[in-house]
């Protein structure tokens with residue numbers, strides 16, 4: 001079972017996921033207590049997100065003393081990457097029921113359970129690893145997801161992390177250029193493995209907009225934190241855009257027209273992961 005981390009330097013961020021209308025349980029995460037962050041300064045309180053809906057998402061904040069993975073810096077070290085992965089595991093665990101409910105509407109109701117099983121194993125394996133090579137860390141994540149998640153999303157997310165790991169082989173610190181290269185490799189892997197593209201109501205409808213947002217941010221000279229924030233925004237917009245889509249790939253495609261009117265679970269888990277990382281890096 002998940003239990004909140006304790007000890008010096010730990011904080012919490014409470015993020016509300018909005019239910020903006022009666023028909024769409026789309027995601028909007030508003031930090032209401034304290035930003036989850038990875039940086040050198042003490043966490044700053046953020047405005048309460050009182051407008052948000054009933055579903056609370058709680059993400060463990062990162063340790064605050066990262067020497068070179070800092071918030072406004074142009075590089076991200078391996079400790080920061082590992083911390084982000086642990087925070088993703090926490091977020092997936094917190095949201096497992098929501099992801100499963102989304103999958104129950106247009107699939108077989110296992111997405112949250114699948115992802116939680118995979119990322120809790122990732123978390124356990126990272127805890128016993130002192131690996132500094134970010135490529136190797138991401139490959140460990142990928143192989144773990146392939147072997148533990150199951151369903152369609154296991155091989156797809158597994159391939160994404162394996163390809164990202166290959167793109168970052170040997171690196172102990174990442175620039176935004178590296179992050180873009182890893183995202184390009186991940187998206188290419190998902191497309192190839194799933195034989196899918198955008199507008200098919202899959203995780204690609206969150207991943208591809210996020211990829212484009214990362215590149216745009218890089219072209220504009222953004223920090224890694226800002227770029228990830230823009231990527232998370234784009235992924236969340238991508239989730240909303242899946243609602244009116246007809247699923248043409250995966251289990252949801254079996255429903256035909258009845259797949260219309262629901263957000264895609266895989267796109268939602270993609271947006272959740274990116275928002276978690278963006279919050280972890282945010283100032």
Ligand SMILES: Nc1ncnc2c1ncn2[C@@H]1O[C@H](COP(=O)(O)OP(=O)(O)O)[C@@H](O)[C@H]1O
Nearest residue numbers: 111151152153194196202203249250251265266
């Ligand atoms: N061919 C595909 N390409 C990309 N993503 C896919 C594909 N098929 C399914 N998905 C993603 O996987 C998600 C479902 O994951 P999950 O429920 O874990 O697997 P399953 O559908 O096998 O039960 C979908 O919401 C969708 O985002």
Ligand SMILES: [Mg+2]
Nearest residue numbers: 107108110111
């Ligand atoms: Mg499923």
